[in-house]
Amino acid sequence: MEALTIPPERTQRWYLALMAPNVKGPKYAWLDPSRLYCNQQAFKDCIEDLLQPFQNDTIDLIAGIDAMGFILGAAIANHLGKGFLTIRKEGHSCIKTNSRAYTDYTGRRKVLEMRTDVVKSGLRILMVDQWIETGGTMEAAIALIEQQGGTIAGIATICIEDSEGGKRIKEKYKCSTCIPEHLQSQFNNQYLETFKAF
């Protein structure tokens, strides 16, 4: 499907077909969801679908995870008229931060950092990332928010894979995803063909 084409009839989650498969081999993620952001209608529909479960909830602030979570997160913040808090990879912040070590989806040890001068007790924060695979990054981000007294209003992401960490997150928090639950439970790259059929 052409990246910028808007189909005359948009079936549910039609925009998932815009995601691009890996053509570079096993060192890279198997899928590039970000192609869908290029299509203005896809980007809009994706954000509206992600926010639908939260429409009656109080959300004070959006937090997005470095780097791809900044895209959906900042667009959601703009859509809701809310502020946007960055949760950054180590070494980029010139300000006072709390930090939390984690293992990312490639198995590498990394550190997330978050500023200390914004989150306050009782603030309800919607967490956003592009994709949750092992859940390590998102669990570290949640720990940073909760350490500062913030409340997780929910989690919005294109997909939460059915990993141990993914399951823990889904059990504990209100989650919204674009990829339907019944597909997440059997998710692997064989399923790309399924999304192409959307």
Added chain:
Amino acid sequence: MEALTIPPERTQRWYLALMAPNVKGPKYAWLDPSRLYCNQQAFKDCIEDLLQPFQNDTIDLIAGIDAMGFILGAAIANHLGKGFLTIRKEGHSCIKTNSRAYTDYTGRRKVLEMRTDVVKSGLRILMVDQWIETGGTMEAAIALIEQQGGTIAGIATICIEDSEGGKRIKEKYKCSTCIPEHLQSQFNNQYLETFKAF
């Protein structure tokens, strides 16, 4: 100024006072503009100010530069109802890309990558990054767009410093910044106090 406070009267560019100074020393950027995104009114006013010069222009697509340019860029895309194209640092894209080497503001050689399946001849693209210091990153991003036949509709960023590259960019393209032109020409960290007075 408290990060989430909205002043009863908002003077022009009031939100610049929300930016946070470096407290970690010379290895880091001297300023953290991203604190202003946390404040919902600041984020909104910043985006509206950045877009004001382009209100009568045709913009087909927003392009943002990894990573902080994703925040303003995606928020602007949502505000305008447009799509968002990522221009990424090397090694993150599993899809076919063009790449361009450049020297970033710290003097390090780096590479930007951009997908090849979105930009077409005649597409008018608004380029977004958080801050332009030496201009090397933005010039590489512009080269990637122009190589694929895209047209630069303009550049939106909080500040374009008065570096050689910054000057080249300002001469060649329509630019919109939050930091006023007369302050950009003498910009250095002494001027933080000036912004605090906004």
